[in-house]
Amino acid sequence: MADEHHRGYRIYAITWFWLLVITLLEVAIVLVGVPRAVLVTALVVLALMKAALIMAYFMHLAYERLTLVYAVVVPMALLAVVMFAFIGPDALSVHRMR
Amino acid sequence: MSAGEHRTTLAAEWGGGQSPFAVGWPKFMMWLFLISDTLTFAGLLTGYGAVRLALGRWVHQFEIFNIGLVSLMTFILICSSATMAVAVGAARAGDRPRVLRYLLLTVLGGLFFLGAQAYEWTHFIGEGARLFTNPWGIPQFSATFFVITGFHGGHVTAGVIYLLLTALRWRRGTIQPESVEIAGLYWHFVDLVWVFIFTLLYLI
Numbered sequence: 001m002a003d004e005h006h007r008g009y010r011i012y013a014i015t016w017f018w019l020l021v022i023t024l025l026e027v028a029i030v031l032v033g034v035p036r037a038v039l040v041t042a043l044v045v046l047a048l049m050k051a052a053l054i055m056a057y058f059m060h061l062a063y064e065r066l067t068l069v070y071a072v073v074v075p076m077a078l079l080a081v082v083m084f085a086f087i088g089p090d091a092l093s094v095h096r097m098r
Numbered sequence: 099m100s101a102g103e104h105r106t107t108l109a110a111e112w113g114g115g116q117s118p119f120a121v122g123w124p125k126f127m128m129w130l131f132l133i134s135d136t137l138t139f140a141g142l143l144t145g146y147g148a149v150r151l152a153l154g155r156w157v158h159q160f161e162i163f164n165i166g167l168v169s170l171m172t173f174i175l176i177c178s179s180a181t182m183a184v185a186v187g188a189a190r191a192g193d194r195p196r197v198l199r200y201l202l203l204t205v206l207g208g209l210f211f212l213g214a215q216a217y218e219w220t221h222f223i224g225e226g227a228r229l230f231t232n233p234w235g236i237p238q239f240s241a242t243f244f245v246i247t248g249f250h251g252g253h254v255t256a257g258v259i260y261l262l263l264t265a266l267r268w269r270r271g272t273i274q275p276e277s278v279e280i281a282g283l284y285w286h287f288v289d290l291v292w293v294f295i296f297t298l299l300y301l302i
Binding site: 009012013015019020023026027030040043044046047051054055057058064067068071072075076083090091 | 118119120121126129132133136137140143144147148151160165169172173176177179180182183184186187279282283286287289290293294296297298301302
């Protein structure tokens with residue numbers, strides 16, 4: 001039991017570490033300056049990775065029964081698809097949007 | 099089969115026993131709230147994207163935002179999410195003093211975040227930015243920035259109050275570990291929303 005709790009804290013530290021690494025990567029990509037379409041794609045993918053880490057480990061979704069995971073993740077995935085359908089193509093096609 | 103019969107069958111199958119989601123109803127209700135809150139923020143962010151794309155031009159974010167400060171705010175919020183996770187783990191493990199310590203650390207992170215945001219807003223308002231005007235030539239920037247960060251800041255404020263109440267009730271011993279876990283879900287969600295606000299408003 002005690003060992004299980006110890007492992008529990010460790011997974012939070014690992015999640016925290018990767019969230020920070022991804023955040024640094026995001027800022028670095030912006031500062032380096034890459035083509036607009038690459039920048040938008042990379043930042044969205046990195047943000048989704050952070051979201052997945054937070055939901056899976058901080059919000060314990062990785063340890064819940066699959067019915068709850070589906071109830072939460074399926075609407076989110078549909079939402080992401082709809083949002084991308086509305087603004088994604090334009091966001092990627094405008095090369096230097098200022 | 100009539101509609102009434104169909105309803106009876108479904109009710110009989112479940113029988114009102116254990117929830118198929120295998121979580122208590124308070125936690126499930128929090129998940130439902132978080133899904134609906136996601137839709138609210140998704141609406142705001144989609145609106146922002148539509149406005150910005152329709153306009154075809156935008157402010158130079160790096161000349162307006164203090165990206166160092168915003169990165170620090172992001173860092174603090176991630177740290178507070180981690181301390182919240184530890185508080186939840188400690189509550190499950192029955193480590194009572196640790197729960198209180200980490201809840202208060204989380205509150206501290208939230209207060210720091212709010213302080214930094216108040217500084218950012220004061221700075222912009224001092225430079226002449228208002229809800230529908232600003233000196234940078236794109237009025238829509240003000241509206242989307244103040245509404246979206248304001249809405250998120252409101253969530254952080256509510257979260258700080260929620261966590262303080264949870265800490266108080268935990269110290270009195272009037273709540274179960276599940277209540278700490280539910281407060282944690284809300285706090286992580288606030289961090290989750292900031293991931294997208296940070297990316298879409300400040301970086302892209």
